[in-house]
Amino acid sequence: MRRSALLAFLFYLFPVWAGATAPPPPPAGPVLVISEDGLGADQFRPDTMPQLWALAEQGRHAAVRPPFPATTFNGHVTLATGCWPEHHGVVANGYLRPEDRQRVPAASRAEDIQREPLWVAATRSGVRTAVFHWVGANAPWEGVAPWRVSPFQLGIPDTTGLAFCAAALADGAQLVMAYVSGTDEEGHLHGPGSPEVRAKLRSLDAELTPWLVRMLGTHPGLRVILTADHGMTRMERRVHLPTVLDGLSVDLITHGGSAYVYLQHPEDQTRALARLRKAGLRVWTRDQVPVRYHLGGSRRVGDLVVLAPLGTWLSQARSSREEESERHGRAGAHAYSPEAAPMRAWLVVLGAGRGPLADVPAWDIAPTVAAWLDIRWVQAPDGKPVRALLPR
Secondary structure, eight states: HHHHHHHHHHHOOEEEETTTOOOOOOOOOOOOEEEEETTGGGOTTTTTTTTHHHHTSSEEHHHHEESSOOOOOHHHHHHHHHHHHHHHSSSSSSSEEEEOOOOSSSSOGGGGGGOOHHHHHHHHHTTEEEEEETTTTSSSBBTTTTTTEEOOOOOOOOHHHHHHHHHHHHHOSSSEEEEEEETTHHHHHHOTTHHHHHHHHHHHHHHHHHHHHHHHHHHHEEEEEEEEOOOOOOOOEEEEEHHHHTTEEEEEEEEHHHEEESSSSSHHHHHHHHHHHHHHOEEEEEEEEOOGGGOOTTTTSSSEEEOOOTEEEEOOOOSHHHHHHHHHHEEEEOOOOTTTTGGGGGEEEEOOOOSOOEEEEEGGHEEEEEEETTOOOOOOOSSSOOOGSSSO
C-alpha cells in the first residue's frame, strides 16, 4: 500500500492519532456495495471474522431483514430496486408466469424485474456505474445498461469480482455493485455451522479486509456497504409435498423452507389447505398472505403460499433422480420468513459515521445509496433512506 493511502486509512480508523488532531473528513466519494451470498448476521462475529469485525467497529454494523421468502434472487432484486417483491416481480427464485403458467425456474434475468434497478436509475441520473454478477444485470433494462457490467458466470472466483470493483473505482465509477459467493454453497452442502463454513468465513476475512483497507485508503470518502441476500439454518426434517397433495392437480415451486402451490383446479383449494395444515405447515391463500410479507399484490405468487417450521425443508421431487438432486445441498437451507433470526443477513457500513445501527429492511438499501449519490428514480421505491446513514 502506498504511504499516502496508508496514512489516509489510519486517520479513518483513528480520528486522533499520535496526538494530532484529525483533518476534516474528505468529501463524500464513490459508493461500493458488495453482497456475500448467504452470509448471515449470526455468522459475522469477532471469532469468525476478526479483522472485518475490527474494521466494522470503526463504522456501523447491524443486520438486514430479507424479503419473504428469503431467497437469493428476490433478495438481490429487493436490495437493488428498493421495492417489495410484489412490486419488483421477482417473488422467489422461481415462479409460474400467470399469463401462460410457464415455469420460470431461475428468475435472474433483467426481463424478470418489473421495477427500476439502482444501476438503471443511476445511469439515467448521470452516475457512472459498474455492476459485477448482480441478479438481473445480465442485459439492459428498458434499454438502459450501466457504464460497465460483467454478467454472472459460473466458476468465476471472488478475486475476479474484487479486481473488477478496484478497476471500476480506479476508472472513475461513482457506484460499484458486486455479487460474490459468500458462504451460500458451503452452508447448503455442510450446514451453516460446519467447519467448511467457518473456514470460508476465515478466508473471506483474510481476503476482503486488506482489500477494503486499500480501497478506503486509495479513494478518500469511499462509502462501503457489505451485506447479503439471506442467512441460513440447518435442516433436520423434510416434508414431501407431492405426497401431502397426492391426487390433487397442482404445480409446485419449492424454495427450501417455503413453497408456492399453483392449483390447476380452483375447487381443490379447500382440500389442499386442509392437507398442508395437517402436515404441520403454515399456509395462506395469495390474498390472505400477511401484509408485512408484501407478496399478495403479484399474480406470480402461488395460489397458496406455504411456510415450513424452521429446520424443515419442502420437497417437490417426483422421481428418484429429482429426490437425489434435491437432497444434495440440503444440510442447510433458507427461504423462511424474515422474523426467523437465522434468515437475517449481515450488514457493515463504512464511511457513513460510527455507532449503533438498527436492523435495516433490505428495501431500504437502494434508497440509501440513491440519497448518497443524488440518484433520481422514475418511480419512487417502497423503501426509504436509512436516516442514521444520511449526512447530518
